[in-house]
Amino acid sequence: MTQHNTALAIAALKDLLGDRLSTGDSIREIHGRDEAYSEPALPDAVAFPESTDEVSAIVKICAQHKVPVVPFGIGTSLEGHVIPTHGGISVDTSRMNKILEIHESDLDAVVQPGVSRTQLNEELRATGLMFTVDPGADATLGGMAATRASGTNTVRYGTMRENVLALEVVLPDGTVIETGSRARKSSAGYDLTHLFVGSEGTLGIITRLTVRLFGKPDTILAATCGFETVDDAVNSVIMAIQMGIPMARIELLDEIQMKGMNIFNPDLNLPEKPHLFLEFHGSDASVKEQVELFEGVGEEFGVSGFAWATKAEDRGRLWAARHNAYYAGKSLRKGCESVVTDCCVPISALADCIARTKEIINEAGLIAPIVGHVGDGNFHLLILFDPNDPEELTKAKRLASDVNRVALSFGGTVTGEHGVGTGKKKYMAEEHGAAYALMATLKRAVDPDNIMNPGKTVDIN
Amino acid sequence: MTQHNTALAIAALKDLLGDRLSTGDSIREIHGRDEAYSEPALPDAVAFPESTDEVSAIVKICAQHKVPVVPFGIGTSLEGHVIPTHGGISVDTSRMNKILEIHESDLDAVVQPGVSRTQLNEELRATGLMFTVDPGADATLGGMAATRASGTNTVRYGTMRENVLALEVVLPDGTVIETGSRARKSSAGYDLTHLFVGSEGTLGIITRLTVRLFGKPDTILAATCGFETVDDAVNSVIMAIQMGIPMARIELLDEIQMKGMNIFNPDLNLPEKPHLFLEFHGSDASVKEQVELFEGVGEEFGVSGFAWATKAEDRGRLWAARHNAYYAGKSLRKGCESVVTDCCVPISALADCIARTKEIINEAGLIAPIVGHVGDGNFHLLILFDPNDPEELTKAKRLASDVNRVALSFGGTVTGEHGVGTGKKKYMAEEHGAAYALMATLKRAVDPDNIMNPGKTVDIN
Structure with a gap:
């Protein structure tokens, strides 16, 4: 790519999109960063297409001039996915935010990629149906599919892997395909x-999604409960899953995170020991049965009692607190910044993996609360550091690396739901071995000129 | 490929495998056909590897001489997948039939590809766990993954797509990778x-699978119930799913199939009208609740009553009868052969799609019972014909084609679970449009010499 090529592409895009192609600094800055602590990099321009045809035309222009194309949803990714590290055109899907079809009999919906998860659920409110995947942020569905996102409901309802039924995708030469x-x-x-779910914009741009919906349960009951050790909390979850209790949410928060929760949510006021945040879905009778069974399991592992959120508003407060775990964690240290990492291991290895993780956190002398989607074996680490102390940032990054390698040593993966982006590329060869070369083969075949979000997931040049 | 190349490859394979490389006619004949009515074709030799290393060595030899490699499980595929249409080496995985690991806490098992679904469930008997995917045949797990098989439990537990967690695969150059x-x-x-699940041996050979297990439910209750019309049966299922009744099995058999069922299973003796065969899994209380809810649904659609199979042996008889639906269907006409096809549409379109299908069956003047995994929108047609009447075979094949196109016109797919093989390649461009070219791009990238099961799924030469 040369500056000349970029200028030619921008001129052609300006003809195509008019005002909806922006080269202004403030717009470019918004599209030059994500929510994590990654180095920003500006796109040369930002395009705001309104249709699949426009996305196709944009990609054709960029392909002709070999200018990078970086899809952008709402910028909540955590591993640098949307940062245009090689410049080029950021393709912002915010104007493609229509819910196109809702099929109540089939339990699916067809949406544009800029639709957010809460927007879809608002629209579904009258139907008795729900879309279940809920990452912390109110991300767009296009972005969630691209990063194979998940959330707190995964243990019962699956990740984007299970909840995307079909996609429309614009390929690197502008061809539009339907994947199912x-x-x-x-x-x-x-x-x-599934090739495109999790491909992080490196193989094409998602322009339409068919997603799975579920019926809203008649009864929802949420609770928190404390355990003496992370081990006890995790083992109670393993037993509950083995017994087939169809729990909808099982979230682990360690004692450090609980301290942050109490600071950030003064009305929460829970004991500062490892907790599970739970939710049960079903009919009245089924929820009652699930709760009884889980109480029995909890007792076997020394649970210190349950706090039930029976009213919808209490439940809302509880899960809002959980979704704000990031800010709660950061409130443990004034003025801090954070390095965030997420790993996933077989659930049988989770307690040991977290124990080892806590050892190396202590060795590093840093504060790093742990939150986990424990039913999936997935946990997040929020490593706090002083932004004015470069040495601490180095330490925090090293700790994140060490934790990722611990997860690999326990037979796991370096990311359960945040994705690779630029942040986790360095672990890919270690995690995948020869399979990483196959990913490069696929990338090379689908995008030989490496224009689609270059520098993310896998390098081919 | 030349005969000379093949001879060189066979010589090298003989050195590698000794007696476990067979060029005998009877062995080659067994590996030259599947269970459907496809043209047989013989491999030049059959290899019986015992390890991943041996598979890798076999593939390397074949790659060197550009000789086709055709993976073979137990030969129960239905669209010609295992037939060596281009000759070459059939790689029979029957000696790779070890269950390597069972992880009770993680609800998964690691198996070799030659393990059959009943073999795995036998092994699991003591654990309280089960493997749920159950195509009609006792297929191997390698074959089931390669064809993305499913069965009667899919509506609750998923297909091989949801039940394969990771694979070990030998690529077309002999490289061994792990996919997760x-x-x-x-x-x-x-x-x-997911790239390899459903790739039908065209991108590599599966040498190990990690599959998902589920806890066996405390209570299992099965039933049959009759309806006046297919519409009523299907609509009751749609309502049950929308209500969130977590049914484990919901099978539709039309009135023609029921006639065959009664002939083939004289003790069954059910009214010859459309039926659902049902199974409910859960705790005692949950199954009771599901049954009550479903009875209410059935009443809304004029169900003519339920026959309950509460005892395990009655349930066993019922599902054995369902799994033998193929033979029951064939018993409708003495001495007949059959063309089998399977389609899948959005469940909201299923009743109309089946109604249209029945119209064109009548127009064709053939007998063709219908059996469906109705919770998935998937139905099978067994088109009976006289093997001594070539015109009737032509008619049967035309009917199958017409039904596949009807499924496409209802927004569906030409195969829900049997796969493409050679039999359904002709519909692929119509179903996938430009996406079929992307499949060819992937095949070309992964297997540039087209040695892996050439002529199946997608052509590249």
Whole structure:
């Protein structure tokens, strides 16, 4: 890519989009960062397409001039996915935010990529249906599919992997494809839907999604409960899953995180020991049964009692507190910044992996609360550091690296739901071995000129 | 490929495998056909590897001589997947039939590809866990993953797509890769597991699988119930799913199939009208509740009463009858052969799609019972024909084609679970449009010499 090519592409895009192609500094700055502590980098311009045809035309222009294309949802990614490290055109999908179809009989919806998860659930309110994937941020569905996002409901309802039924995608040469139909299953050839879910914009831009919906349960009951050790909390979850208790949410917060929760949510006022935040979905009778069974499990592992949130507003407060765990964690240290990392291991290894993680946190002398989607074996570390102390940042980054390698040593993965972006590329060869070369083969075949979000997931040049 | 190349490859394979490389006619004939009515074709030799290293060595030899490699499980595929249409080496995985690991806490198992689904469930008997995917045949797990198989439990427990957590695969150059870990989820790069599930041996050979297990429910209750019309049966299922009744099995058998069921299973003796075969899994209380709810649903759609199979042996008989639906269907006409096809549509379109299908069956003047995994929108057609009447075979094939196109016109797919093989390649461009070219791009990138099961799924030469 040369400056000349970029100028030619921008001129052509200006013709195509008019005001909806911006080269202004403030717009470019917004599209030059994500929510994590990554180095920002500006796009040369930001495009605001309103249709699949426009996305296709944008990509064709960029392909002709070999200018990078970086898809942008709402900028809440955590591993630098949306940062245009190689410059080029940021393609902002915020104007493609229409809910196109809701099929109540089929339990699916067809949406544009700029629709956010709360927007879809608002729209579904009258139907008795719900979309379940809920990362901390109110991300766009396009971004969530691109990063294979998940959240607190995964243990019961799955990640974006299970909840995306089909995609429309603009390929690196501008061709528009559909990766599947609305049929619930198919054996008709390669699974292109799953190739694009988690591909982080490096193989194409998602322009439409068919997503799975679930019926809202008649009864929802949430609770918190404390344990003496992380081990006890995790083992109670393993037993509950083995017993087939169909829990909807099982979140772990360690004693450090609980301290932050109490600071950030003064009305929460829970004992500062490891906690589970739970939610049960079902009919009245089923929820009652699930609760009884889980209480029995908890007792076996020394649970110190349950605080029940029966009213909708109490439940709302509880999960709002959980979704704000990031800010609660940061409130443990005034003026701090944070390095965030997320790992996932087989659930049988989770207690040991967290124990080892806590050892190396202590060795590093840093504050790093742990929050986990424990039913999936997935945990997050929020490593706090003083932004005015470069040495501490180095230490924090080293700790994140060490924790990722601990997860690998326990047979896990360096990211359960945040993705690779630029931040986790360095672990890919270690995690995947020869399979990482196959990912490069795929990238090279689909995007030979490396224009789609170059520098993310896998390098080919 | 030349005969000379093949001879060189066979000589090298003989050195590697000794007696476990067979060129005998009877062995080759067994590996030259599947269970459907496809044209047989013989491999030049059959290899019986005992380890991943041996598979890798076999593939390296075949790659060197550009000789086709055709993976073979137990030969129960239905679209010609295992037939060596281009000759070459059939790689029979029957000696790779070890269950390597069972992880009770993680609800997963690691198995070799030659393990069959009943073998795994036998092994699991003491654990209280079960493997749920159950195609009609006692297929191997390697074959089931390769064809993205499913079965009667899919509506609750998913297909192989949801039940394969990770694979070990030998690539077309002999490289061995792992596509994932035992962690329940990951966002670490492209989803290679799903690339290989359903790839029908055209991108590599599966040499190890990590599969998902579920806890066996405390209570299982099965039933059959009749409806006046297919519409009523389907609509009751749609309502049950919308209400969130977590049914484990919901199978539709039309009135023609029921006639065959009664002939083939004289003790069944059910009214010859559309039926649902149902199974409920859960705790005592949950199953009771599900049954009450479903009875209410059935009443809304004029159900003619339920026959309950409460005892395990009655339940066993019922599902054995369902799994033998193929033979029951064939018993409708003495001495007949059959063309089998399977389609899948959004469940809201299923009743209309089946109604249209029945119209064109009548127009064709053939007998063709319908069986469906109705909770998935998936139905099978067994088109009976006289093997001594070539015109009737032509008619049967035309009917199958017409039904596949009907499924596409209802927004569906030409195969829900049987796969593409050679039999359904002709519909692929119509179903996938430009996306079919992307499948060819992937095949070309991963297997540039087209040695892996050439002629299946997608053509590249």
